[in-house]
Amino acid sequence: MSRHSVSAPELTVSDCRVSLRGPADLADALPYLMGFHPDDSIVLIGLHGPRGRLGGRIRTGIPESPDSWDATADELAACLVENSEARGSRPEAAVVYLCQDPPDGGRAADTMERLRPLAQRLRTACGALEVPVWEALYVSRGRYWSYCCAEPGCCSGDGNELPQEGTSAMAVAAAYAGIEVRGSLSGLRRRFAPLGEPAASRQLRALDAAAAALVPRMLGGASAVAGVRAETMELAGRMLGRFRRVPSPATPGDAAADATDDALITSDDAARLILGLQDRGARDRAAEWMEGAEAAVALRLWRALARRCVAAYEGHAAAPLTLAGWVAWSSGDQIGAQVALGLALETDPEYVFARLLHQACNDGLDPEPLRRCMRQQRAARGL
Numbered sequence: 001m002s003r004h005s006v007s008a009p010e011l012t013v014s015d016c017r018v019s020l021r022g023p024a025d026l027a028d029a030l031p032y033l034m035g036f037h038p039d040d041s042i043v044l045i046g047l048h049g050p051r052g053r054l055g056g057r058i059r060t061g062i063p064e065s066p067d068s069w070d071a072t073a074d075e076l077a078a079c080l081v082e083n084s085e086a087r088g089s090r091p092e093a094a095v096v097y098l099c100q101d102p103p104d105g106g107r108a109a110d111t112m113e114r115l116r117p118l119a120q121r122l123r124t125a126c127g128a129l130e131v132p133v134w135e136a137l138y139v140s141r142g143r144y145w146s147y148c149c150a151e152p153g154c155c156s157g158d159g160n161e162l163p164q165e166g167t168s169a170m171a172v173a174a175a176y177a178g179i180e181v182r183g184s185l186s187g188l189r190r191r192f193a194p195l196g197e198p199a200a201s202r203q204l205r206a207l208d209a210a211a212a213a214l215v216p217r218m219l220g221g222a223s224a225v226a227g228v229r230a231e232t233m234e235l236a237g238r239m240l241g242r243f244r245r246v247p248s249p250a251t252p253g254d255a256a257a258d259a260t261d262d263a264l265i266t267s268d269d270a271a272r273l274i275l276g277l278q279d280r281g282a283r284d285r286a287a288e289w290m291e292g293a294e295a296a297v298a299l300r301l302w303r304a305l306a307r308r309c310v311a312a313y314e315g316h317a318a319a320p321l322t323l324a325g326w327v328a329w330s331s332g333d334q335i336g337a338q339v340a341l342g343l344a345l346e347t348d349p350e351y352v353f354a355r356l357l358h359q360a361c362n363d364g365l366d367p368e369p370l371r372r373c374m375r376q377q378r379a380a381r382g383l
Contacts (some may be wrong), residue, residue: 046091077125096136112138118149118194210271232276270308277319318348
């Protein structure tokens with residue numbers, strides 16, 4: 001199949017069919033397709049049918065070392081095909097995006113050229129699976145370059161300017177459908193990042209003290225473990241009440257919202273909760289706060305706890321990150337779920353609960369069966 005055997009890609013947004021007629025439209029559509037600006041990312045999107053309907057998409061970070069580019073390209077191409085086939089439709093072509101801003105003081109054109117071998121390797125990997133790449137784009141700071149452009153000088157130098165934000169057909173269709181672009185991927189991840197100084201030092205001292213007090217009990221007999229679990233859940237319940245009484249600011253994506261939540265929990269309380277949630281039983285009970293008004297408050301608490309996992313305790317963030325991902329998925333926020341669960345797996349690749357949730361979320365499964373199970377467990381305890 002040649003590169004031109006698929007017509008201009010189309011995307012249906014609500015009741016609107018949007019034709020993406022060239023590189024500019026494809027580059028402009030990316031944040032709407034993902035729900036965020038995927039900075040420092042490789043994005044691979046499948047095209048289906050003779051009209052090039054946009055389908056499944058795969059995203060991963062750009063490996064720092066070019067030595068990893070071959071393996072990454074092969075893995076992404078295989079994942080795109082396998083995931084699409086699992087949904088019943090093998091892609092007939094693909095679109096590749098490379099998104100990475102240049103270092104401070106650097107030129108986007110230089111970064112584009114540095115990534116050119118990666119773009120070519122992705123095209124080769126897809127082609128080997130009989131999925132030709134219809135377009136490969138580098139996107140940075142409101143401009144784009146095409147790695148497939150055959151016209152001299154068209155996609156070199158300063159590249160091409162994207163349409164003014166909010167003016168394209170894709171932007172209009174997304175606004176009509178209520179689709180929101182939630183900032184950059186780095187911004188979404190930053191909401192879970194460990195606190196900086198001087199708060200980090202205070203939190204580290206509290207974590208050390210909590211570990212000295214709780215770990216021996218958690219390694220003790222069943223009654224000692226049950227005692228720690230009960231204390232953890234009682235404290236978590238009190239924290240939820242405290243968060244409920246102080247609503248989040250009107251702009252939940254702002255740092256101000258997280259600062260408000262950080263002020264609601266002391267270092268000592270955060271430390272005891274973080275250590276307590278390392279017990280699987282306590283974590284599973286905490287996961288029952290997953291729907292309705294309770295879910296929104298729980299999500300704020302789990303994010304705040306993830307930010308308190310500092311220094312030697314960063315690995316303890318897998319529990320609150322997984323809880324945050326579960327609540328987000330249960331509440332219909334797939335993007336938030338993927339970010340939180342992805343971070344949990346970066347923290348601990350073997351964290352089973354995160355792995356299962358991440359797979360289920362990526363496969364588009366319905367969280368209701370798991371919610372139903374948790375409701376039954378809660379009812380069995382008379383709650």
